Amino acid sequence: MRKAILLAMGAALFLAGCGPQTKEAPGIPVTPRWKGPAYRLVFDTKPAKPNPVGVTLPGIQFTANPDALEKRATLVVRYDSSGVKSNSLVINQIILAPFDISGTGGALSTDTIDIADKGLAHLFTTYCIKGKVKVSVLLARSSLNPNAGDGEIDDKRLSDWLSADVLFKNTHPGCKP
Numbered sequence: 001m002r003k004a005i006l007l008a009m010g011a012a013l014f015l016a017g018c019g020p021q022t023k024e025a026p027g028i029p030v031t032p033r034w035k036g037p038a039y040r041l042v043f044d045t046k047p048a049k050p051n052p053v054g055v056t057l058p059g060i061q062f063t064a065n066p067d068a069l070e071k072r073a074t075l076v077v078r079y080d081s082s083g084v085k086s087n088s089l090v091i092n093q094i095i096l097a098p099f100d101i102s103g104t105g106g107a108l109s110t111d112t113i114d115i116a117d118k119g120l121a122h123l124f125t126t127y128c129i130k131g132k133v134k135v136s137v138l139l140a141r142s143s144l145n146p147n148a149g150d151g152e153i154d155d156k157r158l159s160d161w162l163s164a165d166v167l168f169k170n171t172h173p174g175c176k177p
Helices: 002-017 110-126 150-155
Strands: 039-043 060-064 072-079 093-095 105-107 131-141 162-168
Touching: 039 131, 039 162, 072 110, 093 110, 110 131, 110 162
Parallel strands: none
Antiparallel strands: 039 060, 060 105, 072 093, 072 131, 131 162
16 A cells, blocks of 8 residues: 555656746846847948049958858949939949958958949949949858849848948040039
8 A cells, every 4th residue: 555655646746747847948048149140341441542443442341250151252332323314224233253251350352342443433434423422332142143133132141231432533535524
């Protein structure tokens, strides 16, 4: 009889421990160390060296999430094309070829910035743009299609958009002052 009572009590205690458990984990809640996109961009504060093509983007520095580093990336450059008067399709962005990127911090190479400057100068000359132009830059995955639309750019972006005003002196003879 004693064995039966002890067995019943043991079973009751065992089953009591198998009841509904709390859904919260005990202890301190863990928050992610890095919030937002994997990379953060800032423009360099020192003045950019004037570029002979007529437009100069400031240097671009980056900080990366150490848990989400990329080996290659691409730069997307957009400009405000709202002032362009054209009856045809207006191209308002440049997607550079992929380039190597490493480390948790640094700056994009001057070669990368020069290529972006040349592309912008070509577009600004084509559309007879002069003066101050709002430009935005973004880092994206290297697999981004060179003709990507907004949806693909958003899907493959590594940073938020960063904006600045740049000055362009259009010397093209076909553009009216």
